[in-house]
Amino acid sequence: MRVDLLTREYPPYVYGGAGVHVQQLARQLRQLVDLRVQCFDGPRPAPHIMGHRAPTDLAGANGALQALGTDLAMAAAAAGADVVHSHTWYTNLAGHLAKLLYGIPHVVTAHSLEPLRPWKAEQLGAGYALSSFCERVALLGADRVIAVSDAMREDVLRCYPELDPDRVVVIHNGVDTDEFAPDPDTAELRRLGVRTDRPTVACVARLTLQKGLTHLLRAAPHLAPGTQLVLCVSAPDTPEIAGQFAAAVREARGLGADVVYVEEPLSRSAARQLLSYADVFACPSVYEPLGIVNLEAMACETPVVATAVGGIPEVVADGETGLLVPLGGDGEPAEPELFAKEFTLRINELLADPDRARRMGRAGRRRAAEHFSWAAIAGQVHDVYRSMRERPEVR
Template sequence: MRVSILTREYPPFIYGGAGVHVGQLVPQLRKFTDSVDVQCMGAEREGATAHAEDWPEGANAAIRTIGADVSMAAAIPEVDVIHGHTWYVAFAGLLASVYQDKPLVVTAHSLEPDRPWKVEQLGGGYHVSSWAEKTAYEHASAVIAVSEAMVPAIRNAYPNVDPARIHVVKNGIDPEEFKPDHDTDVIEGLGVDLSKPIVTFVGRITRQKGLIHLVRAAQDFDPDTQVLLLAGAPDTPEIAAEFDKAFADLNATRSGVTWVQEMLPRSSVRQVLTHSTVFACPSIYEPLGIVNLEAMACELPVVASAVGGIPEVVVDGETGLLVPYDPAKEKDAAFIENFEKTFAEKINTITRDPELAERMGKAGRERCIAEFSWEKIAQETVGVYEAAIRTHEESKKK
């Protein structure tokens, strides 16, 4: 079986969960297929064919992505299955599938209809991204959901997708890459006090990741608890202004707050997670959440919002604690205030009890090893490819 993987991100240039997913999946797929071609976007790199998002010059970013998609579709060799990851490559997958008359598989890392805040980020391009994703999903011979929670989300967003074409293959973790690292050079270099509790966040400053809620919740953390944010630049000026104010307010009321804006190497993140007390994931939307698996693999307990696929990763009371969140109430000030206060209470529960933190951390790593190996995920993905080929051939007979 010959496979082409289409992705915007590919190592070493990755910034989100989809990039991590593809970077881990490709080497494992090579064990179970005849060949794996990789098409990505951005700078040239080893192991992939890269396409620049620079045409048409001066156009909206989403339009330039479509331009790169055309280049990508033209570069795909003859294969048996085309597998696209995220809306960025949806049009490339669609075009190549039709041109080569081969099945398209798409993985639902997220869904554009469930991320309306991207209007701020993409402007008119949001209509383009939504159209590209919808069209690819409805054409695809198979849709992979990265959690059970994504199945009803896909059916709700795209009711024209045949439910029989939706398959669940969860995200994974490499427990050899993410494992406890007891060196201290990186964590000490960040200026934190290893004798005091550390609450760590890793992620982008977007509406989706809910970092603003964590910063507000931190006002109610115990006084000796430190806050360590590994968070890159905000998506939009509006988000930047909101976050900057909340961060300044937090800094004015407590010490031990550190914001690391540059993206650290994954090996450095691993050490930070190892020496943290609890990982905070206040996402308001999360199909699964690889970042939680990374924390758990480093024996770190997690406090997370109970949205999307997070409850399929974090077992409440066993590997961490979950906080209920209702996306429909995001404009309800009283609900949001209660969510943030509850989040702080859950954090304090763990930071006050080192034995509980250690027990949850070890249980988390055990769960990662037992349930989320990339080799298992690759085998399941190949099974989806086989189903997609059958579906595609059957559809041609009708």
């Protein structure tokens, strides 16, 4: 069976959770099917990876329109596939067109939903209407929609009530517990300017409003004295958001917070060292279908303090592998100051009890290994492919 995975992100150009997901899933699926990966950002050296660029005639056009131009090339290259599997709105239309052109099943993995990310209009401008169109057409026409959490499945059916619930299945994201494991080395941390002589709270995220990073900065001046907050934040949605965040960092420092701001994307070794060294990993997201980075922290035996939104409670077992903080609002906390205070209290609670934090860290690694292995997840995805080949439902 030939399967074409359609994705915007693929190494070496990975900046978010969806890219990590596709990279790890592809590694496992290659053992099960004849896998081709179609991605953005131009050619790759491996023969099974086809990298595409937007047509030159669209240079300077809206970014969403450029993505649609790339989708056309992807759909053409999918000739001969038995199944196409698209990830994120950037490639959803390519999968839908391939389904129509070749009469093959289209699987969509829903990593997020455009109706629940209105702030993306700041990044895409009028292209947000195009991204929303691509997602809607693809999800309603898909033969299967894979939601990365139970909460995500509920969001899919709420945003797209026309969708047949029987076509929506849940297959969680995963983590490579060989790649992410406790690492005592600190060479990468010293290079990044992270001090290794004080309590540390770490946060690794894309610079987008959904990650709730300004709420964490609001909490930073109230962390236990002597604590450093390491923010590894890259890939801003817009230059304006980058500027606003830098100003918020300066403001937090002015109020006495010890903030280390790392703007470069982390290498795997640097991420592993930081997650292993940190006393607490903080995830203040206001929208998070699952949150792979929480799994990565847990695999490195670090307790997590996170917002109780989306699929996070399906990953972080409250009181066992970390602590959850209610958002107290829909999409944003109704009382931001109260939310920041509650987030600080939970972090300080673990900083004040290192033995409890270590127990949570060990429990987190066990949970990551037992419930979120990529091999098991790839097997579930393969079962979805086989079910459609055995009982075709292409419409």
